[in-house]
Amino acid sequence: MGIVVNLDVMLAKRKMKSKELAETIGITEANLSILKSGKAKAIRFSTLEAICKELECQPGDLLEYSE
Amino acid sequence: MKMFGSKSVSSYLFYVFRFASLCSFILLLFILLSFLFGNYEVQGGRFTIPFPWFSFFDIKGVYKTSIMTSITLILIYMGGFLYSLSMILKSFKSAVLFNAAAIRHLKILAIINLLVFPIVYLSLRLVILNISIMNGIHNLILSLIFGVFLLFVAAIFKRGLKVQNENDLTI
The missing domain is CATH 1.10.287 (Helix Hairpins)
Structure with missing residues (x-):
């Protein structure tokens, strides 16, 4: 499995829509969808920081290692 | 000088090589049809295919099957080579x-x-x-x-x- 992105879970917890988050942190919905689906190869620290700031969470809440 | 993308060196070279490739195939077709329909003269063991409009472009050679086969093979190879080269340049044209x-x-x-x-x-x-x-x-x-x-x-x-x-x- 490798790294699992729990962005969906955090969005549900904060009751926020993907579109809203994408607009706030300044990335496209398409890119946010790639990130949510786990298709992304890497994530920039700046993007991670923006998501954590907006969702008021830690990077560990968004990313999880699974075997 | 822009090397890749639209209106670049690769873009212009694409047209040059594609045109050269087409010329090669057309010339081959012209030679083969000339031999097929008897549009040639043989004098002293040498053939001459009159080129339309430009007489200085007349195609001449030794009238032997081996020579005709070699001309055909070389033109097919040249056409294929130039076409393949033009395809590479076409892909260099993309964004x-x-x-x-x-x-x-x-x-x-x-x-x-x-x-x-x-x-x-x-x-x-x-x-x-x-x-x-x-x-x-x-x-x-x-x-x-x-x-x-x-x-x-x-x-x-x-x-x-x-x-x-x-x-x-x-x-």
Whole structure:
């Protein structure tokens, strides 16, 4: 499995829509969808920081290692 | 000077090589049809195919089956080589330089240089014309070197495509 992105879970917890988050942190919905689906190869620290700031969470809440 | 993309060197060269490739095939067709319909003269063992409008472009040669076969083979090879080259340049015209089409066409041109040219060269020299392969061997060596070089370029493009895909998937 490798790294699992729990962005969906955090969005549900904060009751926020993907579109809203994408607009706030300044990335496209398409890119946010790639990130949510786990298709992304890497994530920039700046993007991670923006998501954590907006969702008021830690990077560990968004990313999880699974075997 | 812009090398890649629209209105670049690769874009203009694409038209040049595509035109040259078409000319090669048209010339071949013209020669074959001339022989088929008797549009040629034979004098002293040499044939002359009159070229329309421009007499100084008349096609002349020794009237032998081996010579005609060699002309046909060379023109087919030239046309194919130039067409393949134009396909590479066409892929360089696109906005994204590292693409699967460029890699595929580079590999095809490498195969043409590494396999097709040696087969054409050796069959022409040894079977059709029955002459020594040493006279003009540098062409064969250059073709092989160019083929190997193209394989390296294709491998570099493959690596470039991978890096580009990873970069595109970095959010």
